[in-house]
Structures are given as C-alpha cells and as structure tokens.
Amino acid sequence: MAKTYHCWRCDIPIPMLTDEEWDVVRPLLRIDIEYIKSYREQSGVGLREAMDTLRFKACEKYFELTGFKETNPNALWHHYLSHYGPECSSCGHLLRTTEAVYCANCGKEKS
Template sequence: MLDEAEYEKAYLLYGKAFRYRERKTYEERFKELLDYYREVTGVSETNPNAIMHHRIAQYGEPCEKCGKPYRTPRASFCAACGNRKG
C-alpha cells in the first residue's frame, strides 16, 4: 500500500502513461509507475490498475489530456482543462 504522498506521485505517473504521443506498448507506458511502485513497496506489480484501484475509485480516472484526476468517477469533463471525458 502507498501513503497519500506516494499515491500522489503514482497517480501522476499513471496519468502520464496515457499522454505519450509516441507509440508505446502497454508495458512501456506503465514502466515508470511499476518501477516506482516496486521501489516504494518492494512488490513487483504488473497491473497498473491494481496499484491505482483505490485512487481511481475515489477520484476517477486521470484526464487523457492533462493527466489531472476527473475529481469523481462520475465527472463528465475535466475541471482542470475542460476536456470532455471520452
């Protein structure tokens, strides 16, 4: 498990994984997050969603455009940049 500050960092890495412009494989996109998680917890997790599960349940998915959380899982647009949820 991660504490608040660690979740914050992990969430940013999770959001970043969706914003790469280059073509990347799923593993490449989430590598930073998985590496970070292993560094902090010592656990080799391979499923990014398992790591972020609680955070996403609380704040919703990160925006595909700016990476900020949608605030709630039911939000229809991003409060930070106005992006409509796809």
C-alpha cells in the first residue's frame, strides 16, 4: 500500500507509489499521454480542455491504489518512491533525490 509523504514539487502530502505499484501505473501513464496527444490532434482543443474532458487510466489506477483523486496524469510522473530516494531516518520526509547526502527538510545527514 502506498504511503503518504511530503511531495517536494507539489508541496503537499501525496501518496507515493512503491516500485511494484509504479510498474502498474507507468504503462498506463504512457497510454494516457498518447491519448491526450491524439485527442488534441483530432479535436484541436487546448491542453487544459483535453485534461478536463478525458478520463485517465493512470489516474484511476492511482486512485484505486492510494484512494487519492489525482486528475492530472502528468503529476503522477514524480509520485513514486524511488524518484525521491529513501526516507529520512530523523523526520520521515523523503530525501528528495536518490543521490541526496542529507535531508532537505531537517538537514540530517543520510545514515
């Protein structure tokens, strides 16, 4: 089950997918992105309108896995655990990158 962490880019708590869950969502995300592209080419609508109109497989799967209603499939590109590296042993935030040597939130060095 996806655990919720502070997302450094959205600046809100977001359920982060495990590698296993991300493996399920990622292929759907690729399909959705293609879907947006072809829909826009065919209908000539803007990105915003396409996003409001379409339903996305990746978002539905993400909701199924996490209970969090995401409407923008593009946001899902960074909502998985291995993107932000390991959890800080002191404050519990994710370290922000896989190469981080200290926590961007509390400053504790990676143990």
